[in-house]
Amino acid sequence: MLELQDVHAYYGKSHVLQGVNLHLTEGEIVTLLGRNGVGRSTTIKAIMGDVVCTGTIRFKGRDILGLKSYEIARLGVGYVPENRDIFPGLTVRENLLLGQKKRHAQGRWSMQDMFALFPRLEERAEVSAGVLSGGEQQMLTICRTLMGDPDLIMVDEPTEGLAPRMVELVADLLRRIAERGVSILLVEQKLTIALEISRRVYVMGHGRVVFEGTPASLSADATIRKEWLEV
Amino acid sequence: MLEQLAISTLNGIIYGMLLFMLASGLTLIFGMMGVLNLAHASMYMLGAYLGYQISKTIGFLPALILGPLALGLGGALLERYGLRRVHQHGHVSELLFTFGVAFMIQEAVQMIWGRIGVPYRVPPELDFPLFRLFDTPYPAYRIFVLVLAVAIFVGLFAILSRSRIGLVIRAALTHPNMVGMLGHNVPQVFMLVFGVGAGLAGLAGVIGGPIFVTSPNMAGALGAILFTVVVIGGLGSLPGALLASLLIGLVQTFAVVMDVSLDDFIKAIGVDAKAGNILGDIQHTTIAQIAPILPYLMLLVMLVVRPRGLFGSRDV
Ligand SMILES: Nc1ncnc2c1ncn2[C@@H]1O[C@H](COP(=O)(O)OP(=O)(O)OP(=O)(O)O)[C@@H](O)[C@H]1O
Ligand SMILES: [Mg+2]
Numbered sequence: 001m002l003e004l005q006d007v008h009a010y011y012g013k014s015h016v017l018q019g020v021n022l023h024l025t026e027g028e029i030v031t032l033l034g035r036n037g038v039g040r041s042t043t044i045k046a047i048m049g050d051v052v053c054t055g056t057i058r059f060k061g062r063d064i065l066g067l068k069s070y071e072i073a074r075l076g077v078g079y080v081p082e083n084r085d086i087f088p089g090l091t092v093r094e095n096l097l098l099g100q101k102k103r104h105a106q107g108r109w110s111m112q113d114m115f116a117l118f119p120r121l122e123e124r125a126e127v128s129a130g131v132l133s134g135g136e137q138q139m140l141t142i143c144r145t146l147m148g149d150p151d152l153i154m155v156d157e158p159t160e161g162l163a164p165r166m167v168e169l170v171a172d173l174l175r176r177i178a179e180r181g182v183s184i185l186l187v188e189q190k191l192t193i194a195l196e197i198s199r200r201v202y203v204m205g206h207g208r209v210v211f212e213g214t215p216a217s218l219s220a221d222a223t224i225r226k227e228w229l230e231v
Numbered sequence: 232m233l234e235q236l237a238i239s240t241l242n243g244i245i246y247g248m249l250l251f252m253l254a255s256g257l258t259l260i261f262g263m264m265g266v267l268n269l270a271h272a273s274m275y276m277l278g279a280y281l282g283y284q285i286s287k288t289i290g291f292l293p294a295l296i297l298g299p300l301a302l303g304l305g306g307a308l309l310e311r312y313g314l315r316r317v318h319q320h321g322h323v324s325e326l327l328f329t330f331g332v333a334f335m336i337q338e339a340v341q342m343i344w345g346r347i348g349v350p351y352r353v354p355p356e357l358d359f360p361l362f363r364l365f366d367t368p369y370p371a372y373r374i375f376v377l378v379l380a381v382a383i384f385v386g387l388f389a390i391l392s393r394s395r396i397g398l399v400i401r402a403a404l405t406h407p408n409m410v411g412m413l414g415h416n417v418p419q420v421f422m423l424v425f426g427v428g429a430g431l432a433g434l435a436g437v438i439g440g441p442i443f444v445t446s447p448n449m450a451g452a453l454g455a456i457l458f459t460v461v462v463i464g465g466l467g468s469l470p471g472a473l474l475a476s477l478l479i480g481l482v483q484t485f486a487v488v489m490d491v492s493l494d495d496f497i498k499a500i501g502v503d504a505k506a507g508n509i510l511g512d513i514q515h516t517t518i519a520q521i522a523p524i525l526p527y528l529m530l531l532v533m534l535v536v537r538p539r540g541l542f543g544s545r546d547v
Contacts, residue, residue: 048412073414085409087402098402101414103395148414 001026001183002047002152007055009039009046016042017053018207024152029174029184031194033218033229034204040187041082043204044154047185048072048079059152074101078150082157082187084137086144088130092121095129095140099147107149108180114143117173135166142173153177154185159193171197191229195219203228234365239484241364245373245442247480248380252435253453254460254472255387256428262404262467264421265322266314269329272454273336274302274429278436279445280340283351291354299434306429310422333450341447348446376438383431384473391469400424404467456483459530465543474541479526486522 002024009017016039024030032040045051047059049069057065064072073079087095096111115122118139124132129140138158145153155174159167171193178184178197188194194201195215203211203218205228211218218224257271278298285294309332317328352358353372360368391397403410403417411417443449460479464471494514533540 050408050412068418069408069411070414070416073412079412081409081412085406087406087409089405090398090402094398094402097395098398098410098415099413144413 001060002185003056003058004043004047005056005058007043007046007053007057009042009051009053011042016207017046019055020046020204020208022202022209022212024183024185026151027178027181027183028200029178029186029198031186031188031198031201032204033188033191033194033201035229035231036189038204039207040204041156044079044156044185044187047154048077073148073150076149076151078145078148078153080141080145080153080155080158082160084134084141086129086132086137086140088128090129091126092129092132092140093125095144096121096147099144101148107147108182109143109146109149111147114146117176118143135162135169138162138166138170139173142170146177150182152183152185154187156187157189158186159188159190167193234367235488237364238367238369239488240481241369241377242373243481243484244477245377245380245480246484247477248377248384249435249439249442250456250460250480251473251476252380252383252431253457254464254476255384255469256424256431257457258461258464258467258469258472259400259404259424260428261461263400263407263424264314264318264325266325266329267458268425268428269326269454270332270336271428271432272450272457273333274306274432275436275439275453276340276445276447276450277336278302278433279351279440279449280344280349280436281433282437282440283344283349283445286351286354291356294437295434298437299430302433302436303426303430306432307422307426309429310425314425315418315421333454337447337450344447346447348444348448351440351445353441372441376442379434379438383434388469396420396423456526459526461540462530463533463540465540468540468542471540471542479529482525482529483522486525487519489518489522492517 002022004020004022007017007020008015020039020043022030022032022043032043034040042051046053047057047064049064049067049072053065055065056063059072059075059077062075064075064077067075087098090098093111096114115125120136121140121143124136129137132140142153142155142158158170158174162170167190174184174186174197186194186198195218198215201211201213201215201218202209203224210228211221211224213221253271253275257268260266260268260271281298281301282291282294285297289297313332314325314328317324353370357372357375359371361371361374362369391401399410399415399420403415403420407417407421410420456479460475461472463478464473464475492515497514
């Protein structure tokens with residue numbers, strides 16, 4: 001469904017992605033692990049068309065490198081950024097409406113589904129999104145992207161800075177998303193949730209993939225963990 | 232006195248609403264694209280000249296429709312084929328680009344219509360006193376301008392707060408990238424907003440031309456006031472632009488009729504005029520005389536005290 005071959009990206013002179021290769025099949029949860037600054041966010045921004053890059057990026061068999069972000073989104077790629085880019089001045093409901101790509105789009109998820117999953121969002125539907133708590137904002141960003149009915153959703157560090165109870169909630173939501181046949185590319189720092197929910201994991205180091213395998217094989221490989229993950 | 236007050240208030244509000252018609256487009260464009268469109272006031276001027284020309288040959292009503300339409304279309308094309316390409320080279324290039332456009336419009340207007348103004352007058356169908364304010368007859372045309380400006384304002388707010396495209400625009404004001412990544416065609420929205428902004432500037436020119444003087448100086452004079460309005464209101468804020476437009480409209484209108492100077496003040500507190508004449512010419516300057524610099528004074532104070540403006544969410 002998604003395939004990256006030899007993707008390179010630069011910020012000015014610094015060579016941030018140095019030939020990234022990865023792939024994802026339908027309905028899979030795949031996690032991208034790695035220390036801070038190795039280029040995980042840049043990888044998914046490159047997929048989203050938000051970073052200039054070279055190489056090959058294919059989605060559903062189509063070459064998407066060079067397309068505009070909105071075109072990539074319309075093909076079915078959803079993106080949840082790491083900084084929780086909600087629209088703070090708009091209400092929770094308006095934020096969710098903006099997730100829809102067309103006015104009366106009927107996808108896997110409706111506003112009612114979102115409210116059923118998170119009653120808290122319904123209670124606060126008419127409140128400015130900017131006053132929500134960090135955890136609520138994270139839920140809102142994910143739900144907003146789901147409203148656009150993506151076939152692949154890329155979620156960048158959704159549990160960063162959240163209380164353990166909220167982390168559990170996020171993990172649970174990701175599982176529900178996968179149950180409906182949506183593929184998930186997750187960027188995570190917390191090894192526990194990554195190993196718990198993903199089918200496969202990639203470990204990134206210095207702008208390229210240094211490990212690919214199942215959670216079990218990563219657990220077994222102490223050298224990789226020591227060299228590329230533990231701080 | 233009361234009569235003067237009523238007339239000045241009405242005139243100030245009309246002037247303010249015209250300013251808003253211009254400032255709304257400017258502030259939305261700035262908020263979304265981060266570009267200060269230096270050609271905005273030139274589009275207003277072009278609107279006035281087109282209004283004059285079309286009024287003369289076909290009539291005022293066609294001018295009212297065709298003028299803004301032409302500018303709106305021109306603005307949209309300018310964004311699509313000019314600004315969008317320049318965009319990748321950064322904000323300075325964009326600024327220079329709009330500066331170039333302003334310059335071109337200026338020269339073109341002078342080439343076609345000459346260096347002195349044209350006699351763009353109130354259309355005869357609207358050239359009569361509508362009512363009397365105390366003893367002074369008040370021109371119907373000004374009320375027409377007011378009604379049109381208020382209608383535009385109401386329409387603009389309704390679209391922005393009620394419609395889906397309005398929602399996309401409001402989100403794109405602060406997070407254009409994120410809006411794009413949700414699957415909305417943001418470049419197209421930019422083009423639309425730029426076109427509508429240019430169209431509104433044109434409309435303000437068509438209807439404002441007969442009230443003010445239609446001459447090649449009008450862009451320069453108004454441009455500076457416009458930037459003042461947008462900065463005072465807060466870049467990207469529509470309510471801010473409305474408030475600042477009315478504020479500046481009223482301040483400027485009232486200031487020019489205030490024939491008081493420091494002299495009068497000194498007399499009023501009972502100091503002998505001769506003995507107190509230390510400041511010389513400064514003392515004789517009336518508020519009416521310093522009226523033109525009042526907006527810039529407000530701009531400077533605003534920049535120092537509250538750089539984000541009345542309603543802005545970020546600093547200039
Ligand atoms: N806009 C930018 N301009 C210049 N350098 C950047 C920019 N964004 C990221 N970088 C640099 O590129 C490298 C990779 O950044 P990236 O955001 O992909 O890291 P990451 O793996 O997501 O880590 P984290 O999210 O923990 O910071 C980092 O060294 C970062 O400092
Ligand atoms: Mg990151």
